[in-house]
């Protein structure tokens with residue numbers, strides 16, 4: 001196999017994957033649409049949004065005369081994504097289930113279903129991202145018939161496939177794809193790679209996909225829908241009430257229901273306090289949440305973090321990092337946050353230290369630090385440890401001053 005003719009497109013019932021499937025058809029591929037069900041209970045209004053989404057995806061397939069399937073990964077999602085999310089909260093971290101869903105569900109179980117069960121040559125999604133293969137495809141298109149998308153495989157030189165930011169920088173979703181495996185990426189097409197969201201909506205309108213255009217854009221964690229996040233997650237975790245404590249003077253400021261869902265930098269709504277306070281630290285042994293009186297309090301500013309074993313999209317660390325143990329590049333730890341220049345050092349256990357060129361607000365354990373070199377997304381690692389905050393450093397400096405100067 002080298003030429004791709006048959007593609008399975010992951011269809012969510014949203015505008016992006018509907019247009020992705022349409023573009024694949026227009027390019028001359030044989031396309032099957034597949035909807036994934038990852039969560040099966042109803043929301044607080046008794047609505048199972050996934051049923052409506054599935055119907056919407058089916059309708060788009062009917063309009064294009066395309067086969068449609070539905071698969072359930074409810075069990076896999078529970079064991080590989082949701083349990084992990086609860087475990088991270090219990091460790092006092094702030095997890096990212098969307099990155100884990102791409103890693104374990106879309107680009108593992110769904111990918112295997114597409115290529116092994118449906119025997120597709122490739123899978124596709126409506127993500128805004130590009131790969132080095134998409135660039136090659138454009139080049140090949142100018143030389144070859146429209147339906148030829150050449151993937152590197154065993155019979156050819158297994159060239160590493162790179163992940164690049166999508167052309168629409170505001171919509172770029174490489175952040176969420178930063179943990180996927182090279183094997184899956186090698187057989188993935190992102191049909192929206194070079195398009196802007198505006199243009200995608202225009203294509204959807206022209207194609208008559210009005211039922212998907214009307215829908216609100218999905219935000220945040222896919223299965224929670226309109227529900228209040230804290231109430232939802234506290235149904236699954238034992239309540240651990242405790243105190244809010246001022247980082248300035250150790251004074252108790254109020255009580256909270258449980259520290260799990262409080263994340264660094266978040267505004268802490270403390271009863272009886274007129275001015276806003278912000279979460280700057282948590283002590284999971286005592287249940288104390290430390291708060292500071294300003295949004296950019298020095299206790300929230302840090303420039304150094306350590307990740308767990310770093311996941312490199314290409315399968316291995318860049319040669320520059322291996323040879324010199326150090327590399328300058330950019331990173332972000334929140335989707336759509338501006339890229340920040342940083343210096344990376346590689347540890348023997350495969351983890352990395354990242355030092356930002358400037359202190360950043362609310363670097364948070366559990367979140368993923370995603371590295372970029374130019375347009376390329378190199379991969380990511382989960383933040384497991386933070387360097388000292390500006391607040392700690394200031395206090396150390398004061399303690400070190402000679403008595404006369406202090």
Ligand SMILES: Nc1ncnc2c1ncn2[C@@H]1O[C@H](COP(=O)(O)OP(=O)(O)OP(=O)(O)O)[C@@H](O)[C@H]1O
Pocket residue numbers: 009010011012013014015016017018034035036037038106124125126127217218222
């Ligand atoms: N339930 C699902 N079933 C099948 N594929 C899905 C499902 N949810 C997401 N996907 C795939 O993952 C891609 C990214 O999903 P995500 O929800 O992050 O983005 P989106 O921009 O809202 O996409 P869309 O407009 O297609 O819903 C989708 O375009 C689709 O290809």
